[in-house]
Amino acid sequence: MTDLRVLAGYSPDDRGDDALTLASLIVRIAGARLTVANVHPPAWPARGPGSVDAEWVAYLKEQSELALAQAADHLTKAKVPKKDLDFVVRANRGSGRGLLEVGGEAEAGLIVIGSAPRGRRGRIAIGSTADQLLHGSPVPVMLAPRGYAEDAPKRFERLTIAYWRRSATEPALATAARLARSLELPVRLVTLVLRPPGLAAKFRNAEEVMRRQLAQAEKDLAHAAGLVGADAEVTTEAIMGTGVTKTLGSLDVLPGEILACMSSHDGPLRKVFLGESSGKIVRAAPCPVVVLPRGTPGR
Structure with missing residues (x-):
């Protein structure tokens, strides 16, 4: 209960x-x-x-x-x-x-x-x-x-959180972790490392730049996994791609998946605010999506 x-x-x-x-x-x-x-x-x-x-x-x-x-x-x-x-x-x-x-x-x-x-x-x-x-x-x-x-589905199988390390994201992670515990779900933290269109044509070291971003994303995910809680089953995944919709489409999704995304960092604290990236995630997801308030939840 x-x-x-x-x-x-x-x-x-x-x-x-x-x-x-x-x-x-x-x-x-x-x-x-x-x-x-x-x-x-x-x-x-x-x-x-x-x-x-x-x-x-x-x-x-x-x-x-x-x-x-x-x-x-x-x-x-x-x-x-x-x-x-x-x-x-x-x-x-x-x-x-x-x-x-x-x-x-x-x-x-x-x-x-x-x-x-x-x-x-x-x-x-x-x-x-x-x-x-x-x-x-x-x-x-x-x-x-x-x-x-x-x-x-007859049951939920996993809560996947689309994660980017920004200010005021820790309370949103805590909210997602509580939801996962209530639904008895393992947590997967995912960061989409997006390649800007035409990057390779403009920079000789474009691949090195993307590798550094991928490595940083993996460090941020490891940090976030620790915040979710030691009592939770947590996995992490950083995926490189071009565009939110295409990159999200390469992610494996279980029949009982729930996807969580965080509100835009431009929005007000303690409120849900759908930004450009979170809006694309909501529209592209093939499963239920929960949008988390930014900052400390209202209740």
Whole structure:
């Protein structure tokens, strides 16, 4: 049993099923408590100051209640204990902002959502909900690839952390290590050593430069492995390649893999902030991705 509390954003469609499937797997393994939230638009203003369209409000609430009933049925089939479940309806103009409100009230330590519907099958697309969460959540945000519910693993097998040694990364490593312990997973630390396009044509000693960068990456990974903790099973890997997407594609991925990446160092402390590199990792990953807040977690 863990003190982890998980919030899943649910809509009655495939992406909602993907999020619930991923969240229910986390909850069953970690013994965590799960809150499922459906965020609907606020009521339209009607004639007269301070009044709203009562029929529209009733319709919105009814649709949310139907959605959560569908979510409850999904979780019953997934064998998630009812005692570990809460259901919340929230009105907000932004679904991501609504989830942040619910997450704060539920003291969630992890928010789980599905991919935007336009995404490729087996990959993650960032829509408006994810964009709001990935630029301001004080806790890790995990995204399920499109179609995850149809081919989900029976268990997780490993947590891989995309690591670059920068300032304020140690708390993010600690957060990832706690998640790995909750899910009883070994940890793999991976650094992508990226070769700039055209480097060989500009510098005679280009290969030597890359070898030095690779050696430095391996030293940084050894340092990070020590920070993850002596009680964890940790492996490290530095991979050289051109571009995040292509280099990440050369990495072996288990069926039950989870990939973690750190927020951009340009973002605020204690918040998730998706930068260019982390955004490319999220979009290229063929497995669930959790984005870690920079600095000390909010809770």
